[in-house]
Amino acid sequence: MSKRGPRCVLITYDEDGQQIQTCTVDRDAAAALRQRALVMPWSLEERSFSLDDEFARQLGGAVLLLLAIDQPELKQYVTVTQQSDSAPRE
Helix, strand or coil, X not given: CXXXXXXXXXXXXXXXXXXXXXXXXXXXXXXXXXXXXXXXXXXXXXXXXXXXXXXXXXXXHHHHHHHHHHCHHHHCCCCCCCCCCCCCCC
């Protein structure tokens, strides 16, 4: 078995199946797509390298809102808040 290189995660919405799909792809294969994409960096240093529940909530919410921009039929199902009511991190 050959060793796989670094991977990226793609998250898509399938209108026909009405399902969110996730898959992994080779990072080099995704590089060309990233050049034409909206890239939103999420600094680990600014979050004290803590990939916790709040980070997951914010990232997941951002993903759903981004998917709904160009697939408006999904927007009716997205009810996440865009700003957390939790206390700011120190």
